[in-house]
Every structure is written in structure tokens, then in C-alpha cells.
Amino acid sequence: MEAWEIARSLLPEPLEKELRRYPQAEEIRLRVGKRPGAVIAGREIPLGEMTVRQNDLFRILEKATGASLHTAASALRAGFIPYRGLRIGVCGEAVITDGNVSGLRSFSSLAIRIPHAFPQESAFAVEALLRPKPASTLIAAPPGVGKTTFLRELIRRAAGYFRVAVIDERNELSACYAGQAHFDLGQGSDVLVGVPKKTGAMMLLRGMNPQIIAMDEITREEDMQAIEQVAGCGVLLFATAHGRSAAEMCKRPLYQKLLESGVFETLVTIRCLGEKRVYNREALQT
Amino acid sequence: MKATGFLLMQLAALLYAVQCIAEARGQQRTLCAFCSFLEQLHGALESEAPPLPELLQALCGRFEGEVGSFLSHLCDSMDQLGKDSFQTLWQRALEKNDKSLPLEAKRELEELGSVLGRFEISTQLEAIAGCLHRLRQRAASAEREQRQQDKLTLGTSLAISLLLGIILL
Numbered sequence: 001m002e003a004w005e006i007a008r009s010l011l012p013e014p015l016e017k018e019l020r021r022y023p024q025a026e027e028i029r030l031r032v033g034k035r036p037g038a039v040i041a042g043r044e045i046p047l048g049e050m051t052v053r054q055n056d057l058f059r060i061l062e063k064a065t066g067a068s069l070h071t072a073a074s075a076l077r078a079g080f081i082p083y084r085g086l087r088i089g090v091c092g093e094a095v096i097t098d099g100n101v102s103g104l105r106s107f108s109s110l111a112i113r114i115p116h117a118f119p120q121e122s123a124f125a126v127e128a129l130l131r132p133k134p135a136s137t138l139i140a141a142p143p144g145v146g147k148t149t150f151l152r153e154l155i156r157r158a159a160g161y162f163r164v165a166v167i168d169e170r171n172e173l174s175a176c177y178a179g180q181a182h183f184d185l186g187q188g189s190d191v192l193v194g195v196p197k198k199t200g201a202m203m204l205l206r207g208m209n210p211q212i213i214a215m216d217e218i219t220r221e222e223d224m225q226a227i228e229q230v231a232g233c234g235v236l237l238f239a240t241a242h243g244r245s246a247a248e249m250c251k252r253p254l255y256q257k258l259l260e261s262g263v264f265e266t267l268v269t270i271r272c273l274g275e276k277r278v279y280n281r282e283a284l285q286t
Numbered sequence: 287m288k289a290t291g292f293l294l295m296q297l298a299a300l301l302y303a304v305q306c307i308a309e310a311r312g313q314q315r316t317l318c319a320f321c322s323f324l325e326q327l328h329g330a331l332e333s334e335a336p337p338l339p340e341l342l343q344a345l346c347g348r349f350e351g352e353v354g355s356f357l358s359h360l361c362d363s364m365d366q367l368g369k370d371s372f373q374t375l376w377q378r379a380l381e382k383n384d385k386s387l388p389l390e391a392k393r394e395l396e397e398l399g400s401v402l403g404r405f406e407i408s409t410q411l412e413a414i415a416g417c418l419h420r421l422r423q424r425a426a427s428a429e430r431e432q433r434q435q436d437k438l439t440l441g442t443s444l445a446i447s448l449l450l451g452i453i454l455l
Contacts, residue, residue, distance in 0.1 A: 009368070058404055059371055067364075067372040067403035068337040070410065095406060103406035 006084050007114045010060050018048035024275070026144065028112040030057060041275040042144070057107040064088055075170065076104050085175035085182045087113040113144070115183075118153040125279040126153050129266065134158055134212065136236045136263055138284075140243040141270035146277055147240040148172055148216055150270060152183055154238055155214045159186025164238075165210035166191045167200035167226075173216055197226035205233050214238040224258060231263040245269055246282065259284060292451045299447030303440045310432055316386045317425045319353040320395065324418040332411055338372070338403045339364045352386040373399045388428065394420050 004023055008016045011028070015036055019025060027039035030052045037044040064083040065072045072081045081088045089111035095103040118126075129137055137154070141147045152173055158164050166189055168174045174191045175182035181191055190208050192200045197215050204210055213230045215223070218241045230237050241258065243249035246267055250256045258264070262285065269280045323345065330341050339361070346357035360379040367375065376399030380392060387395070394417050401413040 059368075062372055062403060063368040065403070066337050066339055067367055068339070069404055070331070070335050070407040071337050073335075073406060076406075095408075102408075105405060105409070 003085050003114045003116070007086055007112050010063055010083070010086075010088075010112065012050075012056050012059065014048060014050050015056075022047075026114060026116070028110075028114070030060070030110045030112075032057065032108050039144075042272055054107060057110050060110060060112075061088070061090070061107065073103055077101050078170070080170075082171045082175065085115055085172075087170075087172060089113065115149055116146075118149050119277070122277060122279065123153075125268070125281070126150065126157055128281070129154060129268070130158055130161070134162070134236055135265035136231070137238050137266045137268060138218075138258070138264040139238070139240045139268045139270070140245075140249060141240075142244060143242065145270050145272055147270065150268070150279075151214060151216060151238060151240050152185065155189055156184055156186040158212055158238070159188040162188060162211040163209065164189045164212045164214055165204040165208045167195060167197050167204065167213065167215040168193045169195065169197055169200070169216070173214070196222065198222045198229070201226040201229045205230065205235065210235055212236040212238060216240050217242070218254075218258060221254065224254060224261075227258070227263055228261070231261070237263060239264075243269070244271065246284070291454070295447045295451050296444065299443040300440075303443035306439050306443075307436050310435065313386060313388055314425065314428055314432060316352040316383070317388065317391055317421060317428065319349065319351060320387070320391070321418060321421050321425060323349060323353045323357075324398075324414055324421065328411060328414045328418065331407060331414070335407050339367075352383050356380065356383050372403050376402065388424065391421055391424055394424075 004025070007025075007028060008019050011019060018036075019028065019038065022038050022040060024040055025038040026041075028047065029037040029039065029044060032052055032054045034052060035049065036047040036052055038047045061069060061081065064081055069076070075081050076090060079089060081090060090104055090107060091109040092104040092107040094101045095105055129135070139147050139150050139154070155164050155166060155173070164186065166173055166185060168176065168191050171193050173183065174185055174193065176191060176193045185191060190204070190210070192204055195203065200215075201213060204213055213235050214237070215226065216239070218224065218227065218239050227237060227239065241249065241255060243255060246259060250259060259267070264284050267282050267284050269282075271278050271280075326345055326348070327341070330336065330345075342357055342364075343361050346354065346361050349357060356379050359382050360375060363375045363378065377396055380387075380395055380399070398413055398417045401410055403410070
């Protein structure tokens with residue numbers, strides 16, 4: 001089943017019918033008391049005339065979690081629930097326990113992000129990163145532009161020639177269910193799901209003898225430590241980060257450290273040009 | 287002939303009383319079994335917090351009688367989840383046990399179905415504990431009342447049949 005069909009299967013009937021008209025939808029936005037919307041090429045368009053009720057959000061989350069919202073508690077604390085390769089962003093009222101967010105309730109908005117297949121006309125951009133031999137690569141783009149999709153394709157192609165170990169902290173890269181990856185990550189890939197990057201890096205280095213380690217979204221200091229561990233063992237790295245360019249990323253201390261660490265040899269930036277994606281490759285000083 | 291008729295009347299009254307008592311006792315047993323089910327549900331959610339369908343399936347094998355049948359109906363209908371809400375499936379499974387539970391207890395359980403699986407674990411545990419507390423209270427007071435009710439039902443049935451017998455004879 002394609003991601004778009006999976007997204008449709010989550011929706012209430014009138015909305016599901018509306019979405020059939022938009023197979024190119026990248027996101028579905030549902031806000032209580034308002035009309036639903038679909039994001040296409042970065043723009044939100046109204047999706048039918050119905051008004052979203054809170055019960056509609058409950059029903060979607062109930063289906064996504066198999067009537068077990070508590071099993072998604074840790075993901076919910078991070079603001080979203082993964083569901084068979086989709087990412088359901090959630091807004092609502094935070095439940096605070098001992099000063100920390102322990103959950104969300106009184107849901108007010110959902111954003112269902114639909115991953116799309118990597119465009120074949122862009123395959124050259126991925127293939128070029130593997131020839132003549134792969135290098136440690138950082139993929140940067142603003143949210144929703146396709147960093148994860150690009151990384152997934154890079155892993156899939158690299159895993160045709162190398163042993164690629166994947167730290168899939170939020171189960172977005174593989175969408176593993178019952179031991180099987182929903183997204184094809186290639187013949188030579190091994191996936192570790194739900195483990196923080198720092199712990200996952202050590203587990204994979206010790207147990208799987210990888211030639212390349214891939215991880216999504218470098219956002220914290222601990223992620224930086226994971227990168228240093230991997231690089232210290234002579235293993236190549238594929239990773240993603242939020243950013244538009246090396247110059248812009250250098251304005252943030254974590255990314256400045258990341259770029260100046262000399263771990264990554266290549267930076268790929270992605271930007272939208274209408275419905276198309278433009279890939280820019282630059283060499284980083286190592 | 288008259289004596290046989292009189293005896294048959296007494297026997298019928300006795301049987302009626304016994305049937306009433308047995309029915310009430312049956313409801314009492316079902317109530318206690320549901321309490322035991324809620325205890326186990328609370329315990330499992332508190333310690334391991336597994337997915338609800340998985341947990342209900344595991345509990346289904348541990349209960350017989352009305353609770354077993356309720357869980358079996360519920361588990362069988364889980365493939366409808368998405369088309370129908372969990373609350374609807376839970377309510378439908380309770381409706382299959384139409385006469386085996388006192389009405390108020392059934393309402394308590396129906397309300398619990400609107401919380402299970404929908405909220406964070408602490409809210410669910412609170413709801414189960416609240417429901418369990420109320421069902422236990424109901425079971426305890428029903429037990430006290432039942433003892434008096436048993437005597438009253440038996441006495442009234444025999445007295446009416448005796449009276450009828452005397453009038454007819």
C-alpha cells in the first residue's frame with residue numbers, strides 16, 4: 001500500500017473521498033473547528049467543506065495507535081506519532097509531570113505528513129554521491145522539503161554495494177513493523193529502530209560491523225557525540241540536518257561544530273522550485 | 287387430587303423463588319468477575335502498558351463465562367477498528383451480555399470504554415481504578431441486599447402460594 005493510500009485509510013469518509021482528488025498531497029492538516037486542508041507544493045488548499053471535530057482527531061489517532069495511545073507516549077512527547085511510514089504531528093494541551101511534558105491531551109490539530117517516492121529524474125543526484133566511492137555526507141534542507149526521502153534513497157542505493165547500518169530513532173526512515181521495513185532500504189542495510197543515536201551508534205559499531213552508518217535529523221549535542229564516535233571508528237556517515245546552506249547553518253553553534261568537525265566531506269542542500277526539488281552539492285573542508 | 291394440586295403450587299412457588307435467587311446470584315458473580323478483569327487490566331497497563339488489543343487477547347484466555355464471552359466478542363471485533371471506534375466495539379460487546387450485569391454496572395463499564403486507549407496511561411489507570419471502585423461498592427451492597435432479598439423472595443413466594451392454596455381449597 002502506498003503512503004498516500006495509508007493516509008487516506010486514516011481519514012473519516014468524507015475527507016477520504018476529497019483526498020482521492022489530490023494524489024500529490026504532501027500533508028493533510030486538520031484543525032478542530034476549521035476546514036481541513038491539503039498541502040501541495042508547499043501551499044495549503046481547502047479539502048472539502050466539512051468542519052473538523054475533536055472526535056475526528058481522536059478516531060485518527062485511535063486507528064494509528066491501534067486504540068493504544070499510551071504505546072505512542074514517548075513519540076507523542078516529541079510531538080508526533082509515526083504510522084506505517086507517515087508522521088502524524090499532534091498539537092493539544094500538554095500534560096506536565098515533574099516539570100516535564102509527559103503527554104498531550106485535548107488534541108486540537110493534526111498534521112499528517114505523506115512521504116513520496118524519490119523522483120527518478122533526481123536519481124543522478126544520489127548516484128553521484130556514491131561514485132567513484134562514497135564519502136561522509138550531510139543532507140540539509142528546511143522541514144518538509146525531502147531530506148529524509150533523499151537519505152532513504154541514498155541508503156537504498158549504497159546498500160547495494162556496502163553494509164549500511166541505520167539508526168532509525170523515530171522509525172521514519174524504515175517504518176519498521178514486526179521486524180520488516182515498510183520502506184525498502186536495500187539489500188545490505190541493517191536497521192536499529194527506536195534507539196537514541198548515541199546509544200545506537202555504539203550498538204551498531206560493536207555488533208554489525210558497518211561500512212556506513214546512517215541517521216536522520218541531527219538536532220542535539222548527544223547526536224553530535226554519536227557522530228564523533230562513528231567517525232572515530234573510521235566508518236562513513238550519512239546524516240540529515242535542518243538548514244538551507246552551509247553559511248546559514250554556521251550561524252547555529254551545534255551545526256557550526258558539526259560542519260567544522262571535519263567529519264563530513266560533502267554537503268547536499270535541497271530546495272523547492274515549484275513542485276520540483278533542486279539539489280546542490282558542495283565539498284566541505286576536512 | 288386437591289392435595290396434589292396444593293403441593294404442585296408450593297413446588298412452583300419454590301422453583302420460581304429459586305430461579306429469582308439464582309438469577310440475582312448470577313449477576314453478582316458476573317459483577318465480581320468483571321471486577322477481577324478490571325484488576326488484571328489495571329495491573330497489566332500499569333506494569334507493562336502493552337497495546338490494548340494484545341492485552342485484551344491475553345486476558346481473553348484467562349476468563350470464562352460472561353467476562354470471557356465479552357472479551358471474546360471484543361477481540362473478534364477488533365479488525366473493525368478504524369471503521370468503528372473502540373468505544374463502539376466495547377459497547378457492542380457489553381450489549382451481548384445483556385442480562386448478566388445490573389444496569390448501573392453496565393453503564394459504568396460503558397463509560398470506561400470511552401477512556402480506554404484514548405488517553406495517556408495515567409488517565410486510563412485512573413478511569414479503571416474509579417470504575418473498579420464503584421463496581422466493588424455496588425457488588426458489596428448488592429451482596430448485603432441480596433441476602434435479605436433471598437429470604438424475602440422465598441418467603442413471599444411460599445406465602446402467596448399458601449394463601450392461594452387455602453383460597454382454592
